[in-house]
Amino acid sequence: MSIAPIVQSVTVAVPPDRAFTLFTGSIGRWWKRGMTIGAKPHEEVVIESRAGGRWFERDEDGAETEWGKVLAWEPPGRVLLGWQIDAAFKYDPDLTTEVEVTFVPDGTGTRVTLTHSRLERFGESAERIAAQLGGGWPGLLQLFAELTEKEA
Amino acid sequence: MANRIAVALNALADPTRRTIFERVGAAPGAVGEIAAGLPVSRPAVSQHLKVLKEAGLVTDTPDGTRRVYRLDPxxxxxxxxxxxxxxxxxxxxxxxxxxxxxxxx
Known part of the structure; x- marks a missing residue:
């Protein structure tokens, strides 16, 4: 069972190497404020520049909140990030959905395409949340399985 | 996002509502059919259906003078x-x- 990935693209005016650097290295400057998961607004968002690196936000007090990790680091064309934020918008180390961002030359600029996939794993995470909230709910587990199949 | 899923899970945290939800899943029906045999009043069942609907878990469609509830896919x-x-x-x-x-x- 799988859910169709989310695919979004934009074309930016800078070349791929610059777009890659701005996307990954300055994410805290362009990421929309308030759309983060820490207790306080983010001061910085960090994507460590290597496979296996961390992806996290840091607030003004220096408190860090994990978002996920770097699964593949291939400048200037591609970065693959593990998004470990669940359907309740909380960090969950047991959950990894994938956010792939590619940077392809487009005239003098760059076509940036973001693909968020493995979304069916949110359903599995939702099952865990359900189990934590209310104990075993066979009916709900079944429902999520059915919904995911319908989405597929 | 969350909010949507969390609202759904919260709605289902109530055992009576869960029973009603499972009944709707087993067979779409009007309030009276869903309430039949349950140890709760029909107005109470209506209220639970309203919560389930607001949580995006069920939908209702008019069928003559009654409304038929089914799971929201x-x-x-x-x-x-x-x-x-x-x-x-x-x-x-x-x-x-x-x-x-x-x-x-």
Whole structure:
């Protein structure tokens, strides 16, 4: 069972190497404020520049909140990030959905395409949340399985 | 996103509501049919159905003078819609930022 990935693209005016650097290295400057998961607004968002690196936000007090990790680091064309934020918008180390961002030359600029996939794993995470909230709910587990199949 | 899924899970945290939800899942029906045999009043069942509907778990469609309740198949679809808008907003913000860098160079 799988859910169709989310695919979004934009074309930016800078070349791929610059777009890659701005996307990954300055994410805290362009990421929309308030759309983060820490207790306080983010001061910085960090994507460590290597496979296996961390992806996290840091607030003004220096408190860090994990978002996920770097699964593949291939400048200037591609970065693959593990998004470990669940359907309740909380960090969950047991959950990894994938956010792939590619940077392809487009005239003098760059076509940036973001693909968020493995979304069916949110359903599995939702099952865990359900189990934590209310104990075993066979009916709900079944429902999520059915919904995911319908989405597929 | 969350909010959508969390609201759904909260709605189902009530055992009576869960029973009603499972009944609707087993067979779509009107309030009277869903309430039949349950140890709760029909108005109470109506109220539970309202909560389930607001949580995006069931939908109701008119059928003559009654309303027929069935499961809302959009469950995870709601999450997907939310993510779609989320990433659209973020990439839009990235484009504004990157283009601004370009014009300031």
């Amino acid at each position: 959009r469950g995870l679809g709601a999450l997907r819609d939310w993510l779609d808008r989320f990433w659209g907003d973020q990439l839009g913000a990235f484009k504004d930022f990157a283009d601004q860098q370009e014009s300031s160079e």
